[in-house]
Amino acid sequence: MTAVELLHGVDHLPIVKTLLWRDESATEKFARALAALPELRQAYIELQGDLGAGKTTLVRHLLRALGVQGRIKSPTYAVVEPYEPPGLNVWHFDFYRFNDPREWADAGFRDIFASSGLKLAEWPEKAAGCVPQADLVVRLEVDDDASRRVRLTAQTTLGAHLLHHLEAPNLAKVGP
16 A cells, blocks of 8 residues: 555645755755656645745756756746756746636646646646645745745645655755
């Protein structure tokens, strides 16, 4: 029985963990650990936090860890940037400028979210009511010393599985 099958009966969601990233290398280390999990390939992850909190930096490190070569740019104006690392489809959304729910259908986002692959969304609250429930929510907050306090919330069985496998002691866990 796989860990996902074992967690299938989990009724204690959401599951929350808090990490502390003292510098960008901690962000990169987390991204590599997350990229190593095969289940990530079907996840929908929301990235929350103020401007400059490190959402796009985390996405860049994650995409590099997944094998994306070349330029990785923020989709702030395009709303979505697709990537095709080896054997995977990834879509990086930035809903910061998203204003009209009709854009959702017109842009084909419903089809993207229904397809297989990894979906990463910055500013998901701007598309509330359109996006599905995230498997994992990553909330980044900047501390006074420029470190990042990171709150990970698993909202689905897949998200719980991802959190369970991110138990490595080197991820600087600071809370439950």
